[in-house]
Amino acid sequence: MGLLDAALGMLGNAQQTSNGSQNNLIQAALGLLNQSQNGGGLQNLIGAFQNAGLGEVIASWVGTGQNLPISADQIQQALGGGQLSQLANASGLSHSDTAGGLAAILPNLIDQMTPNGQVSDADNIDPSALLQQFSSLFGQR
Numbered sequence: 001m002g003l004l005d006a007a008l009g010m011l012g013n014a015q016q017t018s019n020g021s022q023n024n025l026i027q028a029a030l031g032l033l034n035q036s037q038n039g040g041g042l043q044n045l046i047g048a049f050q051n052a053g054l055g056e057v058i059a060s061w062v063g064t065g066q067n068l069p070i071s072a073d074q075i076q077q078a079l080g081g082g083q084l085s086q087l088a089n090a091s092g093l094s095h096s097d098t099a100g101g102l103a104a105i106l107p108n109l110i111d112q113m114t115p116n117g118q119v120s121d122a123d124n125i126d127p128s129a130l131l132q133q134f135s136s137l138f139g140q141r
Contacts, residue, residue: 021092021097022101024091024092025087025091025098025102025105026109027090027091028086028087028090028091028098029087029102029105029106030109031090032045032083033045033109033110033113042110042113042114042119043119045110046058046059046062046119048079048080048083049078052077052078054074054077054078056068057070057074058110060107061106061107062111062114062118063114064117067107067111068107069107070103070106071103072099072100073099074103075099075100076095076099079099079102081095084098087102
């Protein structure tokens with residue numbers, strides 16, 4: 001539960017939004033990671049981060065060691081304007097709030113999806129269960 005507690009603390013510091021917007025952002029992030037079958041969402045995200053020079057950062061989230069931090073600017077750099085706009089629209093947040101929120105939740109969310117340090121682990125994770133777990137931490141039922 002320590003990682004989830006850390007996610008709650010980081011999100012509380014990074015977000016100045018309502019719980020509904022936080023829940024929407026978590027849902028949007030899960031949608032990003034679950035966009036296609038066979039791990040395509042996570043694989044695509046890893047590729048985007050590698051292309052942006054952030055491969056070491058996302059590898060730390062997948063791996064079993066300490067998660068490296070990321071800034072909202074780095075999230076914007078990795079995702080690009082189009083994908084960030086889609087996530088902002090889905091969550092009802094501004095671009096900057098979306099990037100800041102993703103910087104807070106993505107490291108822990110990806111870490112939870114890959115508990116053994118393998119991208120293939122994400123294929124065995126139920127996105128609904130992850131959403132329920134993260135949402136309960138943010139006061140959503």
